[in-house]
Amino acid sequence: MRILNFAKRNFKEIIRDPLSIIFSVLLPLFLLFIFKQINIPNESYELQNFTPGIVVFGFSFITLFTAMLVSKDRTSSLLIRLGISPMKPIEYILGYMLSIIPLILIQNLLFFILAIVLGLSFSINIIWAILISIVIAILFITIGIILGSLFSEKASSGISSIVIQLVCFTSGMYFPRELLGDVFSKICEYLPFESCVTIIKGIMNANLESITIRNIVVFSIYTILALVISIVVFKKKMISDNK
Amino acid sequence: MLAIETNKLTKKFKEKTAVNEINLKINEGELFALLGTNGAGKTTTIKMLSTLILPTEGEIKILGLDIVKDRQKIKEILNVSPQETAIAPNLSVKENLEFMAGVYQIPKKEEKIDELVKLFKLEEVLKQKAKTLSGGWQRKVSIAIALINDPKILFLDEPTLGLDVIARKELWNVIEKLKGKITIILTTHYMEEAESLSDRIGIMAKGNLVDVGTAEELIKRADTKNFEDAFVKIATGGEL
Numbered sequence: 001m002r003i004l005n006f007a008k009r010n011f012k013e014i015i016r017d018p019l020s021i022i023f024s025v026l027l028p029l030f031l032l033f034i035f036k037q038i039n040i041p042n043e044s045y046e047l048q049n050f051t052p053g054i055v056v057f058g059f060s061f062i063t064l065f066t067a068m069l070v071s072k073d074r075t076s077s078l079l080i081r082l083g084i085s086p087m088k089p090i091e092y093i094l095g096y097m098l099s100i101i102p103l104i105l106i107q108n109l110l111f112f113i114l115a116i117v118l119g120l121s122f123s124i125n126i127i128w129a130i131l132i133s134i135v136i137a138i139l140f141i142t143i144g145i146i147l148g149s150l151f152s153e154k155a156s157s158g159i160s161s162i163v164i165q166l167v168c169f170t171s172g173m174y175f176p177r178e179l180l181g182d183v184f185s186k187i188c189e190y191l192p193f194e195s196c197v198t199i200i201k202g203i204m205n206a207n208l209e210s211i212t213i214r215n216i217v218v219f220s221i222y223t224i225l226a227l228v229i230s231i232v233v234f235k236k237k238m239i240s241d242n243k
Numbered sequence: 244m245l246a247i248e249t250n251k252l253t254k255k256f257k258e259k260t261a262v263n264e265i266n267l268k269i270n271e272g273e274l275f276a277l278l279g280t281n282g283a284g285k286t287t288t289i290k291m292l293s294t295l296i297l298p299t300e301g302e303i304k305i306l307g308l309d310i311v312k313d314r315q316k317i318k319e320i321l322n323v324s325p326q327e328t329a330i331a332p333n334l335s336v337k338e339n340l341e342f343m344a345g346v347y348q349i350p351k352k353e354e355k356i357d358e359l360v361k362l363f364k365l366e367e368v369l370k371q372k373a374k375t376l377s378g379g380w381q382r383k384v385s386i387a388i389a390l391i392n393d394p395k396i397l398f399l400d401e402p403t404l405g406l407d408v409i410a411r412k413e414l415w416n417v418i419e420k421l422k423g424k425i426t427i428i429l430t431t432h433y434m435e436e437a438e439s440l441s442d443r444i445g446i447m448a449k450g451n452l453v454d455v456g457t458a459e460e461l462i463k464r465a466d467t468k469n470f471e472d473a474f475v476k477i478a479t480g481g482e483l
Binding site: 001002004005006008009012013016017076077078080081082083084085086087 | 293294295315318319321322323325326327328329330331332333334338342343345346347348372388389
């Protein structure tokens with residue numbers, strides 16, 4: 001119940017400060033629209049390939065957004081009050097996550113609606129892709145919690161933009177990683193972003209064979225690690241902030 | 244029964260000793276003021292007593308419960324109004340109260356909120372976003388929120404800092420109403436606030452609790468004409 005209560009408060013804070021929401025939804029929508037209009041003769045930009053990339057690109061803004069929310073909370077005395085209350089670190093983390101899930105759903109719905117308007121064929125697999133993307137989003141939310149716990153509001157927004165750039169360059173959304181050479185391609189394999197895009201793409205296109213064991217293992221390891229680190233770092237910072 | 248008892252309470256931050264072997268006894272229902280110059284260790288003491296940070300050495304008993312072993316139980320029976328106003332800025336006053344009632348899992352939360360609204364006369368700002376309130380209103384709301392779980396012990400960390408005279412007097416009235424019903428530990432820089440509100444006063448200097456007593460006792464012991472002079476003499480060890 002405490003988790004839901006905290007999530008409700010976070011959600012209200014988020015929707016009443018809508019600039020970040022607009023940014024995290026409108027920019028990916030604009031990119032999806034504009035790249036379709038340019039009609040680049042490359043299969044990366046076909047809707048069935050590019051839409052999953054846009055979904056993950058949208059999630060990188062969720063990292064930015066979560067980092068700012070957490071760092072803002074840290075700098076206010078509200079967390080002192082909550083630190084004295086019976087709330088536990090896991091309740092904060094789950095509360096932050098739950099509050100951001102509606103935003104993820106809004107993002108996904110708008111991305112897929114636009115993709116369908118632009119010519120993507122609707123299938124039940126889109127619903128599955130939306131559901132699985134909520135699981136994928138956990139990674140991006142927890143990275144945001146880690147950054148927001150470690151850095152100030154200004155610094156965390158700057159550092160989160162690195163995640164946005166990493167998603168652009170290493171997820172394969174704009175170009176196949178093989179184009180970047182062997183070393184860089186290998187690095188992309190062991191970063192989680194390409195796996196995130198591949199998993200959503202595989203489910204959306206009913207092409208499960210394209211999702212490799214490596215994709216699942218890499219994504220799972222990063223997500224579990226990020227979740228554990230977020231709890232530890234948040235707890236530690238909450239104590240040290242109050243010294 | 245003692246509300247708070249500390250035994251050689253110490254907090255060190257690396258080499259710096261912020262609080263040094265404090266022995267403190269505060270009775271149930273007492274309003275105890277902690278006075279001290281900047282950096283005297285008041286806020287660190289409050290943070291340790293309110294479970295926010297752990298002591299480096301020493302013991303704390305809150306209503307007989309141990310601060311380390313019974314931490315979760317203690318969290319249910321105390322609350323704090325921190326130095327900076329601790330409210331959710333984009334929530335209304337009512338939503339702030341509801342949020343904290345949810346944090347403490349208050350069973351009849353509407354009744355409790357109504358009671359606090361009446362006590363603090365919050366009716367006119369109830370629907371207003373917290374960030375749009377004046378400093379005085381924000382402090383009032385902050386203290387109201389701190390009472391949401393009917394705490395047995397309430398910590399008020401410089402509750403009137405930066406407020407104008409009228410807002411300060413209003414808050415004093417609120418604190419007066421709470422006096423005797425719960426144990427209140429108040430930190431302040433204002434001598435007249437400590438003198439007029441508190442039952443007893445503890446004076447801290449450089450991490451040490453240098454004297455404890457009623458305002459009259461401290462004036463008498465320092466052999467001064469008024470409380471401000473007594474405080475200066477005690478806090479500086481008679482150097483000023």
